[in-house]
Amino acid sequence: MHKLGSTALLAAGLALAPLTQALAQDRPDIAVLIPGKHDDNGFMQAAYRGYEKIKAELDVNASYVSNISATSDPALLTEAMRKLAQEGPDLIIAHGGQCNGPAEIVSKEFPDIRFVVIQGHVQGPNLSSYVVRQEDSAWLAGALAGLTTQSDVVGHISGAWPKPGLIGRAAFYDGVKHVNPDARFLTWFTGDLDNTDINAQAAAAEIAAGADVIYTMLNAGRQGVIDEIKSHGGKVRHIGNVSDWTQVDASFVGSAVADASVAILSAARDFTTGDWQPDQITEIGLGQGEVVKLTLAEDVSPEIRQQLDQLAAKLISGEIRINTTYEGSEFNPATGEFVDQSYKEELKAKS
Template sequence: MYRRVLLSATAALALTGGFAAAQDEPTKVGFVFVGPIGDGGWTYEHNQARLAVEEEYGDAVETVFQESVPEGADAERVLTQMALSGADLIFTTSFGYMDPTINVAQRFPDVKFEHATGYKTAPNVSTYSARFYEGRAVQGLIAGRMTESNRIGYIASFPIPEVVRGINASYLAAKAVNPDVQFNVVWAFTWFDPAKEADAAQALIDQGADVILQHTDSTAPQAAAAEAGDVITFGQASDMAEYAPMPRVSSIIDNWAPYYIERVGDVMDGSWESQQVWYGIDEGMVKIGEISDAVPDDVREEAMALRDAISAGETHPFTGPINRQDGTEWLAEGETADDETLLGMDFYVEGLSGEIPN
């Protein structure tokens, strides 16, 4: 690691008449994680990106992290401590860190902040997120083709637009290939709680679901499906390949490393500016994990074709005609959803049952 180098008092006095210091210290980058780095999902992938930053820049960077930080007052305390400890850049990696990030950024204007999945910015705060809904459309297609009971279960975390978009995108894709499909949504109100996630998966299986989708971060639903047998699942945020080829038949992989490397580099060369980024399959921030041999060849090919069409901009998961849940028109024939609506999505599309919690 680069360290502060002080000239000896004698040499310094001889050269300058006083003390001098070379300040080639590493750029210090902090990461605040909502779950444990071993969760196998969301936080695991963010930590892999942190390690990629270290590999890219070597001794020119120093990274620090805090895992399992609750969203709220605890996050503000952790962020304050990181800023006080000399962090030059801090990544805050969950939606509930939005207000704490803004609050701390106001007190430390010389520290740069990158907040994942939020929408509030400041001169020293950027936001970044991935178009997860693109990957969930691919999952929905596979789910709709492979279900035999026509019941698909969905474990949802919190009723924020990101999660609602995912439910709608996967349902629309499943419905497009299987008009008889039904979705049952269970709200777990957690990002990471293996016990709650396992209970939610079991409840959906008991209701007849033979496909489980999830927007929670542990592998507990995979384990519950494996125990039940004849139930398929999809990896969330990371590949969860230890459960392939069954029950995990594919996955959404969050690929944060290129973005983290780029933004750390921007801080290092002085070019960092506040921005808002929303990348998807085309930019490589959303990846589709290997589709296992448990999926028939024709379904695999259909799913890959959808992935490629989304990447090329030839297909948009939200293309009309699409109605809202109450039957009123949302998108006309051929019309695609604009980003502003998607970023604030707070409604189910027609065909989904139940209500979105407040």
Template sequence: MTLLRPNRRTALALISSACLPTLGRAQAPKKVAALFAGRIDDRGFMQAGYDGLKLAEARLGVSVAFKQGVQPKPEELTAALRELAAAGPDLVIAHGGQNNAAAKAVAAEFPSVRFAVTQGNVTGTNLASYEVLQEQSAFLAGMLAALTTRTGVVGHMSGIRVTPGLKGRAAYAAGVAHADPKVILLTNFSGNQDDNALSEKVARAMIAEDAQVIFTMLNAGRDGVTAACRERGVKQIGNVGDWTAIAPDVFIASAFADSGRALFDAVADFTAGKFATGEIKRLGLETPEAVRLVMAPSVPVDIRGRIEAAASSIVAGTLKVPVEWSGSEFPTPA
């Protein structure tokens, strides 16, 4: 057999042609999978996270997949995260602090995959938490409630007892006391973020006890409270998004805390090679596009000024926002 030895020009051509496909091939987009323990159309926390995921897809060019509607039970969250990770994404995001334990366990099973928990407080060698400090806007919401109630009574309503929700309640209670320690706070965790019949029942019971302003940390179940407030002329303060633009006749303010920003930042850091593995990355009032109190035009100028001054003190570190609270809770009606 005669071997043909290429000349120098032929050899260079062969090398060049072999390299062309590699040089011209576009890099495959990073794959991001997200878990939502609720509905992505809840007009609350889950929808904000989903919006953050879609924004990452549009702006960062990542390929996305997600699961929604998973019950916030440890075994179901763990199974859902394991299923997402097994599909081979580069990054798995568990949206919400209820995923802390599940994410910690599943991240250990898939060491080559990066994991993030939004509103979480867990870390690991391939795990980070990204948290929007909703307690800071909740504190300001508490101040506003105390300064605007005509009865000396205000309410707080939430569903499941996850760490961010408990911190938000503690901050709201502290804001009420900071503005007027004589104001009475009624606070309730009903066990469900999305049940409108249940939330309306709780709201009506609070209104019967003279609650004049109610702060709702709910998801799809917020509409039941809104119906009760509208009927009885009671004001409401929302959270996550700007509810003053959605129902201005009922909402006097909204403790804006865009949890979708936490999700987007996790993806942005990952694609930029700056993923906060082993850390908890936090965003607060110093980032107003993520956290702020949106107030309706009807809020008096003097009250608005007091709240803006408090916000500046929080950013400066001279006013600390408590994240723990102990006291009697308002019972869920039978």
């Protein structure tokens, strides 16, 4: 009897194995491309959270690649995306506006694969973009900086130069100027989202020039700014982005939350339900759940909180329209001088 049972179980196992394989093959293959470090406590980690949400919530075969280029080199990103496409997934989700150009190139080479760029602005016959409107929370972060600065000097530091980063910087500046027209603005792109040393140096230079509130749009490199700000004994405050940094360190007066992991899950879910459409840009912004918002430290006054709530309502209603272009000069931390924006083209060529 025991022998027959074993044979029956063995037979069942042999029968089930091909069926299990067939079911796995029927699931869509979705690959997530993460240009930077997937554990950077910043924008790239949001992509990894999106990948984890796909794995947990959707019946798909999900995979990811990460840590391709700290400087968002277009050639390296294009080659990584091409290599991923050669493996034949049904959908490739590329994270970050730095993937715009690579996606336009590779999607044409692989017309049978669907492509999505998160925080992208590209479209095509098999290509779409999903955008979390980080400019909404960045504008409110600017308003917070303008309302809380004591020196009337506000700083901004970012790493790479993809379009979403430029839009976010412009929105932050617009928010500063809306509430504090006399504030001086110090802005710089260091060229590297992950390097703690160069971003700390940029923060030190902006603080030396009078900045007492600094907004960072960084990944792993943010830690360098945190350490520099904390060395000033509470005289300088920090505003983070992507996730809620007020829960991480007391130096943060606020954080411009824009959870791109939701966009990744939305793109994947749309693909599995048949709702995904090519040649479109799908936006998720302020007032659409908890995806985009400004969080505040406990010591922000009730008066400022009320002002920010009123401003948020005007953004949602359209009464306030965000200027997403910044035409001003940039502050070179190496020299302490202001330079024309064309100067960064030289830095791009060197990075």
